[in-house]
Amino acid sequence: MSRNTSVAPTATSSAVAAMSPTSSSAVCPHCGGSGFYKKAVPFGHPDFARLFPCVCKMAEQEQREAARLLEISNLAAFLDKTFETFNPNVPGVRRAYLRALEYARQPRGWLILFGNYGCGKTHLAAAIANQLIQNHYRVLFAVVPDLLDHLRSTFGPSSEIEYDQRFEDIREADVLILDDLGTENTTSWAREKLFQIINHRYNFALPTVITSNRKPEEIDPRIFSRMSDRALCEEHIIIDAADYRRLPLAQRYPINNAQRRLK
Ligand SMILES: [Zn+2]
Incomplete structure (x- = not known):
């Protein structure tokens, strides 16, 4: 006891x-x-x-x-990005919204969201993370270029322990959310680290969400082939929306209760 x-x-x-x-x-x-x-x-x-x-x-x-x-999730800047503050009625986002909701209820396999800059995919990815944290999952939300910067800066003879811990946290999170894959302009060392993380998630079929605004051919082919394994993710969801962030605030945030509830 x-x-x-x-x-x-x-x-x-x-x-x-x-x-x-x-x-x-x-x-x-x-x-x-x-x-x-x-x-x-x-x-x-x-x-x-x-x-x-x-x-x-x-x-x-x-x-x-x-x-x-x-604290470990890295979500501080994305706390307002929830399902309540997402407008599912914006043309082009409905399917992604429903799949994200479903995934937040039961995270299984990989959820891949493609879409242009500002289409709402980061909002949905963060909404999944916020929801899962409420349900006591150990979630890690990482914007890929920032993640690689972080790994690079913590890697070194003096900080090996910190680096190992961080790398383990990322590899082993209950649910890993990688936002903005493919925009990283990075060293081959960092690219290799990213591949190791993704390959580990792949080998153990660990729940993972990936968003990207890149064309498939712009993504590391080793990563893209894993993203395309039907056993892990049934489909790539392509959000074909106008710039979600340019919508008037009233349309982006149909329910302002979320703000009120925080108080
Ligand atoms: Zn009491």
Whole structure:
């Protein structure tokens, strides 16, 4: 029973509790704020005098885990890119929108989105990531050129550990989202690293989302052949939309509730 191990309230948990808006505004009616409760059972019962974490404490743990996932996901700049803020009625985006929704519900195989600059594919990719994080997946969202820059800068004799850790995180994420494949103008070393990541995801059939605005022939043929394996991805979705980002704001963001909900 792993719950036993967290019986004693620690300095960390009370510090977090003090910072949490829910616990500072009102004392929990179930545990009086201690974060634990005892069951009303007679002496001799196995649960007698045992402390159980209260629901309020478990909510805190969930919040912390969600914050940690968000931190490693690299999504900070894309938090507003959700399904709620995407307009599926823009001509040309419907099919991609539905497939992205489906994928966020059950990430299996690879989802490939092609489309011109500004067609909404990054928004959809980020929406998938944001949704999956809410569902407790370990998601990594990476804009490919930035990712390669990052790998290059962390790679070196002095930072090998950091580099290895980062590389492992990327290779092993529950779901990896690679945005803007094919725009990287990079060294052969970095190209090789990218291939290794993608090849690993391919060999183990790990859920992966790739977006690109390139023509197939502009993508590394070794990568493109893996993207084209029907066993892993049924189709390449091509978003044939006008510049999604040039639409008036009211059309891009039909529901402004998302903003309100954040407050
Ligand atoms: Zn409580």
